[in-house]
Every structure is written in C-alpha cells, then in structure tokens.
Amino acid sequence: EAGVAQSPRYKIIEKRQSVAFWCNPISGHATLYWYQQILGQGPKLLIQFQNNGVVDDSQLPKDRFSAERLKGVDSTLKIQPAKLEDSAVYLCASSMRQRHSYEQYFGPGTRLTVT
Amino acid sequence: DAKTTQPTSMDCAEGRAANLPCNHSTISGNEYVYWYRQIHSQGPQYIIHGLKNNETNEMASLIITEDRKSSTLILPHATLRDTAVYYCIATGGSNYKLTFGKGTLLTVNP
Numbered sequence A: 001e002a003g004v005a006q007s008p009r010y011k012i013i014e015k016r017q018s019v020a021f022w023c024n025p026i027s028g029h030a031t032l033y034w035y036q037q038i039l040g041q042g043p044k045l046l047i048q049f050q051n052n053g054v055v056d057d058s059q060l061p062k063d064r065f066s067a068e069r070l071k072g073v074d075s076t077l078k079i080q081p082a083k084l085e086d087s088a089v090y091l092c093a094s095s096m097r098q099r100h101s102y103e104q105y106f107g108p109g110t111r112l113t114v115t
Numbered sequence B: 001d002a003k004t005t006q007p008t009s010m011d012c013a014e015g016r017a018a019n020l021p022c023n024h025s026t027i028s029g030n031e032y033v034y035w036y037r038q039i040h041s042q043g044p045q046y047i048i049h050g051l052k053n054n055e056t057n058e059m060a061s062l063i064i065t066e067d068r069k070s071s072t073l074i075l076p077h078a079t080l081r082d083t084a085v086y087y088c089i090a091t092g093g094s095n096y097k098l099t100f101g102k103g104t105l106l107t108v109n110p
Helices: none
Strands: A005-007 A010-013 A019-024 A031-037 A044-050 A053-056 A065-068 A075-079 A088-095 A110-114 B009-013 B018-023 B032-038 B045-050 B061-064 B070-075 B084-091 B104-109
Touching: A005 A088, A010 A019, A019 A088, A019 A110, A031 A075, A044 A065, A044 A075, A075 A088, B009 B018, B018 B032, B018 B084, B018 B104, B032 B061, B045 B061, B045 B070, B070 B084
Parallel strands: A010 A110, B009 B104
Antiparallel strands: A005 A019, A019 A075, A031 A044, A031 A088, A044 A053, A065 A075, A088 A110, B018 B070, B032 B045, B032 B084, B061 B070, B084 B104
16 A cells, blocks of 8 residues: 655755645545644644545644645645745645544655755 | 653663653543654654553554553564654544644664
C-alpha cells in the first residue's frame, strides 16, 4: 500500500513570497489533515478535511494560509505572503475515519525555510 | 482532549526494555490513549492505543493504570532504530483530531 505522498520535500523562499505544498493521501482515506511542526515542538493541526469539506480550520491563519481539497483526493496548502515565522515542516496525514479510530498516516513532510 | 505530561527525554540501552511514562490525570471516560513516535526527519507513526485494558502489538505494549490517570509504553527490546520522539495523546473527540505535545525524546544507546 502506497503511503501519503508530499511534495516538494524542501523549499526555500524569501519573506513575502508565496509557496504551495501538495499532498496525495492514501487511496480511500476520506479524512485529510495538514499540520505545521515548528522545530522542537509537536505537530499543530492547521486544517482537517472530510472528503472535500472543511471540518476544522480553527488554527489556520486565514489571512495568509489557504487550503483546498478538490474532488476529495489531493490537497494543496498555500502560504501567501510568507513570513519568517512560517519556517517549519508541513505535514500531511490521512485517515479512514473509522468510528473510535484516531489512527492517522503521515507523509514525510515538506521543510519550508523562509529567509 | 485531556492534557498529557511526559518527561522531556529518556535514555535506554540497546536490547533493554524502554518504559515511557505518560500522565493524563484529567482523562475522561470516553477518551483513548494513543501513542505515536516520530523518527528524525520523518512524519509521526502510529504505535498503539488503548481505552482501559492493556494492549500489545508487534511494536509495543501499553499499560494503562486502573484509574486511567497514567500509562506506560513499553518497547520490550529497544534497538537503535527506536531512537525517536514519542508522543502520548489522550483523545476522544468526534472530530477525530490529535493534539500533539512536545513528547519524550528516547535515545537508545549502543
């Protein structure tokens, strides 16, 4: 079974530029998550999709971050304009959304450096 | 989700059992205890979970106290590849999200 795919793996941009990350979840997984992980901290949920609808985006900085999951499969996360504090690893995860199951499958992440 | 408390770091000798504690004294009756680990430069990986009873799988064992206020993840024969940050999460929300803390950095030494 193929895992969660993410690209690019690394990205370096200057502040005020824009950047986009792509995620392809495990086939058949209805729920998709984007997390931000700052160095030395645990992952923080940014947005959660159920199929192509947003379940939770309470911690997404909506003035600069946006995400979409068209057709309920792939997803993109965009930052525009980027700030220095956006330097982090952006993780995508997916799950089957089974009752009483909190098992999520994570991709390798995209490491963003904003200079 | 209930707050969890874990030691910042622990060391273990290769081949010995690694016992990682987690305190979740405010856990509610319908919340599960989940453990994930994150090896350097990789995404988190699910290890095991439990509600009341002790659980065992091919990776680890989970011991939950009778009052459910704490738990211990046991890696029976730690290897160098088990060096990672281990996260203990107490969760049971209907939105199926995970709230990660800082976890415990387990270093397995040769």
